[in-house]
Amino acid sequence: MAAIGLRKKRPKGLFRTSSLRALGLTASVAALCLVALASVAYGSKQIPFGTVVDSFVSFDPQLSDHVIVRSLRVPRNVVGLMVGAALGLAGAVMQGVARNPLADPGLLGVSAGASLFVVLGIFVFGIGTLLGYVWFAFAGALIASVVVFALGSLGREGATPVKLALAGAAVSAFLTSVTTAVLLIDVATLDQYRFWSVGSLAGRTPQVAAQVAPFLLVGSLMALASGRLLNALSLGDDVARSLGQKVGLARVYSAAAVVLLTGAATAAAGPIGFVGLTVPHIARVITGPDYRWVLPYSAVLAPILLLGSDVIGRVIARPGEVQVGIVTALVGSPFFVALVRRRKLAEI
Amino acid sequence: MRFRRPVLNTGPSTLVGPAGRVSTERRARDAGTARQISAGVILAALLALFFAVALSVGDFPIPVADVVPAIFGFGNPDSHFIVQTLRLPRALSAVFVGGAFGLSGAIFQGLARNPLASPDIMGITSGAAATAVFLIVILEAGGLVVSLGAFAGALATAAVIYAVAYRKGISSYRLVLVGIGIAAVLSSVTSYLLTRAEIWDTQRATVWLTGSLNGRGWEHVRPVGLAMLVLLPWVMALARPLRAMQLGDDAARGLGVAVESQRRYLILAAVGLAAVATASAGPVAFVAFVAPAIARRLTRSSLTLLPSALAGALLLLVSDLAARKSFAPVELPAGIVTGSMGAPYLLWLLARGNRLGRAG
Numbered sequence: 001m002a003a004i005g006l007r008k009k010r011p012k013g014l015f016r017t018s019s020l021r022a023l024g025l026t027a028s029v030a031a032l033c034l035v036a037l038a039s040v041a042y043g044s045k046q047i048p049f050g051t052v053v054d055s056f057v058s059f060d061p062q063l064s065d066h067v068i069v070r071s072l073r074v075p076r077n078v079v080g081l082m083v084g085a086a087l088g089l090a091g092a093v094m095q096g097v098a099r100n101p102l103a104d105p106g107l108l109g110v111s112a113g114a115s116l117f118v119v120l121g122i123f124v125f126g127i128g129t130l131l132g133y134v135w136f137a138f139a140g141a142l143i144a145s146v147v148v149f150a151l152g153s154l155g156r157e158g159a160t161p162v163k164l165a166l167a168g169a170a171v172s173a174f175l176t177s178v179t180t181a182v183l184l185i186d187v188a189t190l191d192q193y194r195f196w197s198v199g200s201l202a203g204r205t206p207q208v209a210a211q212v213a214p215f216l217l218v219g220s221l222m223a224l225a226s227g228r229l230l231n232a233l234s235l236g237d238d239v240a241r242s243l244g245q246k247v248g249l250a251r252v253y254s255a256a257a258v259v260l261l262t263g264a265a266t267a268a269a270g271p272i273g274f275v276g277l278t279v280p281h282i283a284r285v286i287t288g289p290d291y292r293w294v295l296p297y298s299a300v301l302a303p304i305l306l307l308g309s310d311v312i313g314r315v316i317a318r319p320g321e322v323q324v325g326i327v328t329a330l331v332g333s334p335f336f337v338a339l340v341r342r343r344k345l346a347e348i
Numbered sequence: 349m350r351f352r353r354p355v356l357n358t359g360p361s362t363l364v365g366p367a368g369r370v371s372t373e374r375r376a377r378d379a380g381t382a383r384q385i386s387a388g389v390i391l392a393a394l395l396a397l398f399f400a401v402a403l404s405v406g407d408f409p410i411p412v413a414d415v416v417p418a419i420f421g422f423g424n425p426d427s428h429f430i431v432q433t434l435r436l437p438r439a440l441s442a443v444f445v446g447g448a449f450g451l452s453g454a455i456f457q458g459l460a461r462n463p464l465a466s467p468d469i470m471g472i473t474s475g476a477a478a479t480a481v482f483l484i485v486i487l488e489a490g491g492l493v494v495s496l497g498a499f500a501g502a503l504a505t506a507a508v509i510y511a512v513a514y515r516k517g518i519s520s521y522r523l524v525l526v527g528i529g530i531a532a533v534l535s536s537v538t539s540y541l542l543t544r545a546e547i548w549d550t551q552r553a554t555v556w557l558t559g560s561l562n563g564r565g566w567e568h569v570r571p572v573g574l575a576m577l578v579l580l581p582w583v584m585a586l587a588r589p590l591r592a593m594q595l596g597d598d599a600a601r602g603l604g605v606a607v608e609s610q611r612r613y614l615i616l617a618a619v620g621l622a623a624v625a626t627a628s629a630g631p632v633a634f635v636a637f638v639a640p641a642i643a644r645r646l647t648r649s650s651l652t653l654l655p656s657a658l659a660g661a662l663l664l665l666v667s668d669l670a671a672r673k674s675f676a677p678v679e680l681p682a683g684i685v686t687g688s689m690g691a692p693y694l695l696w697l698l699a700r701g702n703r704l705g706r707a708g
Contacts, residue, residue: 102464102524154699163698165464166641170691170698173634177687180558181680190554191547198539274532281525322540329536337512337529340522 013288021293024286028300032081032307039077039307040069044314044321071206079204080307080324082216083265084275088302089223090261091276092283092294096230097254099161104277105262107165108255111271112172113144114263116179118196123182123189130203133196134211134267141263147171149255159251160237199272199325201310212264219260224299226254227292234289274329275302278336285339305332380649387646391658395443398665402439403431405673433565441564441628442665442682444572446635448625450660451583451653453636454643455618458590458651459611460520463644466636467622470524471531473631475505476623477557478534478541480630484553485545494556495568495627502623505530510615517608519597523615559632559683561668568628575624579617580657586614587653594651632683635660638690645697663690 015021041052047065055066090105098107106112117140121127127136152167153159183190229250232240237247262276283297309327316322403415410418410427418427419436449467456465467473479501483489489497510518513526538557542550589610592600597607622636639660643652646659667685674680 170694173687174691177684181684194542326536326540329532333529333533337526340525
């Protein structure tokens with residue numbers, strides 16, 4: 001394609017051939033399995049590994065350790081896997097759609113909308129359970145992102161990346177200021193909200209997982225299928241159009257995937273910003289800018305980061321725990337910064 | 349005595365190149381400059397108007413006509429006292445802090461060539477916030493200590509980001525990404541402190557994090573005023589290289605700009621502005637991002653330094669006025685209002701630009 005030849009030469013990433021990339025992806029999946037195992041085996045209560053295995057092989061509801069593993073750690077693990085994969089995918093898609101390395105999945109107003117609705121749920125309706133937050137968060141995310149997309153796509157040329165980004169940032173700021181106003185009026189709401197707002201996997205029940213699972217499934221499939229489309233979009237609108245891509249439709253499709261994924265993830269675990277913003281950059285360092293590889297890598301690397309951080313957060317503060325939203329940034333950032341520093345960057 | 353060559357009267361016909369195109373380009377450039385100037389004048393006039401209103405409105409209303417005499421100590425001694433000790437420092441704080449945030453945001457957006465860049469996303473205000481929350485929550489500090497801590501935190505964070513991002517020179521892209529990484533660490537520290545603290549300390553910290561101008565006196569005005577006095581001319585002197593850098597580093601080098609050193613000076617100025625503004629009013633949300641965005645649309649030019657500063661000052665002044673008056677006698681922190689005032693205005697500008705077909 002001449003259009004690509006004309007562009008500035010792009011850095012290719014660590015793994016340059018398809019077979020190497022496939023190998024790397026397999027290794028990442030293996031690493032993810034190990035982390036998932038660790039997340040079931042380790043927690044704020046120390047349980048011998050034999051007992052953990054027993055709780056699956058010969059479950060005894062009388063033993064508290066078995067109950068902890070089966071009804072606390074396994075659902076938590078599942079929610080962590082789903083949320084992590086969703087955030088990684090959503091981040092990669094968002095950066096592709098917005099053509100902006102600073103775009104995080106919250107840019108469409110999803111996190112701000114979810115936060116505002118949760119705050120209103122606590123303040124107006126006195127909601128106090130995680131299960132209750134889920135629907136408020138999801139509704140807020142949905143409404144906010146529809147408003148952002150509508151405002152960003154006014155006018156002849158439709159939703160250009162810059163307009164989407166500015167509209168998203170502006171709507172988020174507006175919603176955040178309303179949220180802050182409510183929080184400053186009512187201390188009790190602030191007291192509940194501050195624990196939700198850091199992002200945590202603690203106490204997530206199978207019901208929470210079941211509620212968000214359908215949205216995450218659909219969103220993930222949509223996102224994984226969008227690699228070719230994002231590759232075309234990342235060449236710029238004109239080139240994408242000349243390659244036969246329906247640019248406006250492609251944006252609506254990708255934005256819908258982002259909203260499903262981020263909305264459901266935020267509903268399940270609270271707003272976790274760091275994962276979606278940085279994991280795609282890590283994936284890009286490994287694979288280069290091809291979205292057909294960036295997407296699956298992001299989907300696998302993000303839950304490694306999230307679940308790994310969750311294990312660390314539970315182990316370092318026994319008998320309590322540090323919320324995963326806090327640990328993710330502490331664990332992931334040095335790694336991210338080191339990558340950014342070492343490699344010649346694959347720019348978007 | 350040297351012989352001077354007589355100047356030949358060449359006349360218009362010997363101009364190099366097609367005369368028509370030259371004049372069209374010049375006309376376009378002149379129109380751009382005129383637009384910059386008129387936008388600047390309108391913003392400045394609005395700023396002056398709202399400044400007078402901010403001095404006149406309050407529990408003890410002073411007619412706008414009496415405001416100017418009251419500043420200089422003529423007329424009613426009560427008015428003089430209220431304007432001098434209460435309203436003038438607060439209004440000046442709003443102008444200087446808003447201007448500093450607006451200017452800092454414009455520089456960062458220009459350097460990163462990205463309309464989403466701002467001292468918030470680059471981690472500088474996160475550094476200030478983490479330090480300040482630590483001081484409020486753990487050491488129970490207040491007032492001046494928090495301000496100094498925030499200032500030191502912002503500068504230290506900027507130094508760390510610069511040092512980490514430095515690798516045979518600075519690339520703006522790497523600077524932004526490193527900034528994001530470090531901002532994430534610092535804001536997770538902030539959240540951790542907020543979840544561990546007593547709820548009342550959390551509330552105090554939340555007010556600070558929102559950004560407020562309540563009870564600002566002369567001691568808050570002086571540092572930020574001084575910083576603006578020094579850094580505004582500094583930045584204006586660097587406007588030309590920054591404009592050249594909009595074309596990319598290589599093109600700027602080709603135009604004879606010493607990119608590395610100029611960029612260092614620009615970063616230094618932008619960090620200084622953000623740090624001193626955060627120290628005196630807290631990390632007022634959104635001003636640094638939205639002021640340049642508004643200024644760009646008003647002037648229809650991609651890089652606008654002075655209009656950004658004016659837009660920031662106006663936004664914070666009006667927001668503080670609204671925060672004072674809308675729920676009187678309760679005074680909200682100004683940072684709540686900046687989001688809810690600036691955002692709709694930016695969205696309106698976006699929508700209007702779209703209808704006229706020139707946003708993008």
